[in-house]
Amino acid sequence: MIEVAAAIIEDEAGRILIARRAKGKSQEGMWEFPGGKLEPGESPEDCLRRELLEEMGITIEPYAYVGANKHDYGTVMIKLIAYKASFVSGEFVLTDHDDYRWVGTEEFEEYTFAPADVPFLRMLNE
Template structure:
């Protein structure tokens, strides 16, 4: 099983960063929370900081575990580990994706999601209150 980290990144307006997998990638054309594979011995938080810098050129601050989801894609099984994160800085430059959006939580159901991300979308849609950010310390 491959461990993959996903970042649910919020901006100051409470919108969430989502990205569409580009043609030629697995799950092409589907939307996901950005992230990537954990390297041996790497924590999900460290992975997300590294992957978002490499794949999008931005800095984030992961601050709270959001959940795990195991999904079998047939040819590969993944364990998706999601963390809430705060957008810190940088201008988005796409490498593994062909499009991105800052979406309001209520808009998330309008997108065609990669299957492993769907439980996190459903959980975000079910939350009645803004996502707590006490652990940010700001």
């Protein structure tokens, strides 16, 4: 099982950051809460700080555990661990994604999300 962390980053207007997986990546074309795989011995919070800086060029600060869920993609089982986080600084430079958006929770249905992220959509809409 692969442990993956996801950041649910909210801006001052209450919108959430989502990102679209680039062509050639697993889950290409699907939207997700950005994040990545935990390195051995790494906390989810440290993983999110590292991954968002590497993949998007931004600094964030995780502050609240949201939840975790397991998803079987057939070839791999992942445990997705989500944290709410604050945007601290940086200019977006995308490496694993080809687009990003700040969206309201009422807009989630307009996007096709990676299956492992879907339970968090429901949590955020409650």
